[in-house]
Amino acid sequence: xxxxRSKAGTKGVPRHLRRQQMLEAATEEFGGxxxxxxxxxxxxERVGVTKTLLHQYLGTKEDLYVACLxxxxxxxxxxxxxxMGEEGTTSRTPLRVLRGIxxxxxxxxxxxxxxxxxxxxxxxxxxxxASIYRAAIDALAADGTTELLRTAGSxxxxxxxxxxxxxTDLVGTLVRWWVKHPGETPEAMTRRCARxxxxxxxxxxxxxxxxxxxxRTAGRPGEQEAGGAEGRTTGTPEHRSG
Amino acid sequence: xxxxRSKAGTKGVPRHLRRQQMLEAATEEFGGxxxxxxxxxxxxERVGVTKTLLHQYLGTKEDLYVACLxxxxxxxxxxxxxxMGEEGTTSRTPLRVLRGIxxxxxxxxxxxxxxxxxxxxxxxxxxxxASIYRAAIDALAADGTTELLRTAGSxxxxxxxxxxxxxTDLVGTLVRWWVKHPGETPEAMTRRCARxxxxxxxxxxxxxxxxxxxxRTAGRPGEQEAGGAEGRTTGTPEHRSG
DNA sequence: TAAGTAATTTACCTCTTGGTAAATTCACTC
DNA sequence: GAGTGAATTTACCAAGAGGTAAATTACTTA
Numbered sequence: 176x177x178x179x180r181s182k183a184g185t186k187g188v189p190r191h192l193r194r195q196q197m198l199e200a201a202t203e204e205f206g207g208x209x210x211x212x213x214x215x216x217x218x219x220e221r222v223g224v225t226k227t228l229l230h231q232y233l234g235t236k237e238d239l240y241v242a243c244l245x246x247x248x249x250x251x252x253x254x255x256x257x258x259m260g261e262e263g264t265t266s267r268t269p270l271r272v273l274r275g276i277x278x279x280x281x282x283x284x285x286x287x288x289x290x291x292x293x294x295x296x297x298x299x300x301x302x303x304x305a306s307i308y309r310a311a312i313d314a315l316a317a318d319g320t321t322e323l324l325r326t327a328g329s330x331x332x333x334x335x336x337x338x339x340x341x342x343t344d345l346v347g348t349l350v351r352w353w354v355k356h357p358g359e360t361p362e363a364m365t366r367r368c369a370r371x372x373x374x375x376x377x378x379x380x381x382x383x384x385x386x387x388x389x390x391r392t393a394g395r396p397g398e399q400e401a402g403g404a405e406g407r408t409t410g411t412p413e414h415r416s417g
Numbered sequence: 418x419x420x421x422r423s424k425a426g427t428k429g430v431p432r433h434l435r436r437q438q439m440l441e442a443a444t445e446e447f448g449g450x451x452x453x454x455x456x457x458x459x460x461x462e463r464v465g466v467t468k469t470l471l472h473q474y475l476g477t478k479e480d481l482y483v484a485c486l487x488x489x490x491x492x493x494x495x496x497x498x499x500x501m502g503e504e505g506t507t508s509r510t511p512l513r514v515l516r517g518i519x520x521x522x523x524x525x526x527x528x529x530x531x532x533x534x535x536x537x538x539x540x541x542x543x544x545x546x547a548s549i550y551r552a553a554i555d556a557l558a559a560d561g562t563t564e565l566l567r568t569a570g571s572x573x574x575x576x577x578x579x580x581x582x583x584x585t586d587l588v589g590t591l592v593r594w595w596v597k598h599p600g601e602t603p604e605a606m607t608r609r610c611a612r613x614x615x616x617x618x619x620x621x622x623x624x625x626x627x628x629x630x631x632x633r634t635a636g637r638p639g640e641q642e643a644g645g646a647e648g649r650t651t652g653t654p655e656h657r658s659g
Numbered sequence: 660t661a662a663g664t665a666a667t668t669t670a671c672c673t674c675t676t677g678g679t680a681a682a683t684t685c686a687c688t689c
Numbered sequence: 690g691a692g693t694g695a696a697t698t699t700a701c702c703a704a705g706a707g708g709t710a711a712a713t714t715a716c717t718t719a
Contacts (some may be wrong), residue, residue, distance in 0.1 A: 185685050185696035193696085211454045212536055215677065225698055230678065294454050294536075327616045337594050338613055344590035345583065352582050356575070371580055374569045376618040427715050435666085457707065467668055472708065654670035 188250050194232050195223045199283070201233075202243040206285025210240055210301065211294035236302040240289070244301070247286040248308035255315050256281035268319060269342075276346060277353070277361035287350045291343070316342055436474050438464045439523070443475075444485040448527030452482055452543065453536035479543040482531070489528040490550035496521035496556050510561060511584075515610050517596070518588060519603035529592045533585070556576070558584055 188196075200221035217234060219226045258275035260269060280287055290309065294323045295302040320338040323329070332366045353364055430438075442463035446455045457478060461468045475481045500517035501510060522529055532551065537544040562580040566572070595606055 187685080188696075190696075209451075209453075211451075211535065214675090216675090226677085227679080227699085228697060231697090236677065247497035294451065323616055327419070329616065331610060331612075334609060334612055334616075335589070337609060338616060339563060340594050341587065341590050341613065344586060344593075348583050349579070351586075352579050367579060370571060370573075370576055371583065372617075374565055374571065374576075374580060375614075429715080430666075432665075456705085458705085468707080469669085470667060473667090478707065658695080 190232070193222070193224070193228075197224075197229055197232055197239075198243055198246075201239050202247065202283055202286050202289055205240060205292065206283075206288040209288070209294040210236075210292045210296075215239070237296070237299050240295075240301040241304045243286075243289055244304055244308065246251055247280075247283070247289055248305075250279045251276060251287075251290065252308065252311055255312060259315055259319070265322065270365060270369055270372070272319070273346065273349070274361060275364040276350070277364050280350065281361055284350060284354045286331060291347055313339060313343065432474070435464070435466070435470075438473055439466075439474055439481075440485055440488075443490070444482050444525055444528050444531055447482060447485055447534065448530040449523075451530070451536040452478075452534045452538075457481070479538070479541050482537075482543040483546045486546055486550065487530055489522075489525070489531055490547075492521045493518060493529075493532065494550065494553055497554060501557060501561070505518045512611055512614070514561070514608060515588065515591070516607040518592070519606050522592065523603055526592060529589060533589055546623075553649060555581060555585065616618065 189211075192239075197218065201213075201218045204218045204221065207213075215229055216226050217231045218239075229239070233242055253273055254275035258271040261271055261299070263271070290305060292305065294304060316339050317335070320342055321335050323337050324338060327337075349364070349368060353359055359367070439460065443455075443460045446460045447462065449455075456472055460469050460481075461471045464471075471481070475484055496517035497514055500513040503513055507514070515536070518529075532547060532554075534547065537547060558581050559577070562584055563577050566577050566580060571577075591610060595601055601609070
């Protein structure tokens with residue numbers, strides 16, 4: 176029984192375990208390269224198995240995607256709901272949510288991008304399933320951002336929509352950075368985010384020493400001219416070059 | 418001469434014009450679906466021409482990509498350099514840069530994603546060319562973010578790196594939102610961003626009335642234990658579901 | 660009007676990829 | 690030790706994508 180004559184036949188890996196391996200490999204592949212660029216052969220190879228087996232266990236490519244998506248989507252949704260439900264300063268909610276997400280993704284960070292894959296074939300089951308999860312998460316995010324905008328005195332619905340996108344994508348950015356820095360624990364990431372948020376505040380809050388409320392242009396939606404305060408709008412500098 | 422017997426032969430479109438059409442179509446295709454998912458046949462069809470002609474005019478797929486990339490990259494770099502060179506409050510630089518970018522992209526918004534395409538075949542000319550432009554832009558961004566961090570009193574290089582990514586991706590997010598709202602002028606977008614920044618400030622600025630410096634954990638990079646304060650880290654809730 | 664040339668297509672080739680049917684190997688029983 | 694069932698592969702197929710050689714059409718000009 177040293178070297179088996181051929182490769183066919185069982186390798187002694189029970190079905191549910193193999194299936195699990197496949198899901199993990201596929202999640203990495205989908206998350207890392209995106210649905211469109213992901214290759215089933217590559218997934219199979221990661222597991223050390225044939226494409227065919229993959230199909231037999233998990234069906235079509237879209238089926239496989241959905242099978243990967245579901246657990247991640249559920250876990251993330253749970254984590255976010257929990258984080259938003261916790262008592263405490265509402266101004267810290269974003270950080271709580273981030274920590275929840277980081278913890279949920281700890282052992283499979285790229286999984287976030289499975290959920291937010293932009294290369295899903297439109298009209299398919301995959302896109303449908305993903306959009307459901309995203310809608311649920313977006314609804315929660317919308318709660319948060321709307322609340323935030325209200326606090327800040329803004330009421331423009333487009334601002335709210337844009338802010339929601341910014342927030343969602345921001346999470347993606349942070350996770351992507353995290354993927355490239357495997358050493359960071361979820362806690363460390365959360366702290367880093369807190370620091371970054373503080374800097375972001377400086378960005379809009381004017382580092383100019385306090386006591387000069389004059390030129391804080393932003394804050395009210397609608398009418399008012401852009402860099403209007405200075406008198407001139409710094410209109411289009413020169414338009415195009417090519 | 419009503420209906421030409423066959424379709425072959427010239428349609429009377431001069432070479433350089435056709436070439437321009439191709440570049441525009443390709444930029445949209447690349448920007449909209451990403452290099453990997455973009456199809457040459459689709460580009461050709463947009464122009465109303467054959468794949469072959471595309472190849473004859475602009476070479477291989479990567480060649481085509483580079484041809485699309487170059488003008489956009491140049492224009493964006495110009496715009497950003499200009500914006501950062503302008504005199505004025507450094508706290509407004511981000512907004513000036515944004516306006517510059519919006520103006521540069523006005524007639525081809527998706528072009529941004531040509532530059533920041535994540536599906537480029539590694540090792541190829543396309544990836545190389547894109548990385549050069551990105552490096553140039555990143556260097557400028559790094560100037561900005563580092564300066565910002567310094568102002569905010571932080572010195573952690575990883576924070577700086579993360580912040581740079583956040584900024585770059587933020588631009589992408591805003592442009593993506595912009596693509597979906599064709600009505601917005603660059604000026605309107607800039608104003609919207611100003612408002613959003615203000616809200617972001619609120620996010621980290623703590624709406625809690627001043628005078629509670631106690632629990633502001635963040636602020637110093639490095640050592641200090643994670644959520645150690647709370648005792649436990651809210652470990653994985655239940656791990657998996659499937 | 661015939662030649663020359665620019666613009667464009669037809670027909671093909673090859674490689675990759677998602678997907679399937681049929682065989683093969685192994686472990687365990689009766 | 691023959692049979693049964695689970696695990697797994699081999700051998701294919703069709704579609705689509707990138708890419709190329711060779712033909713075809715039309716405009717211009719001598």
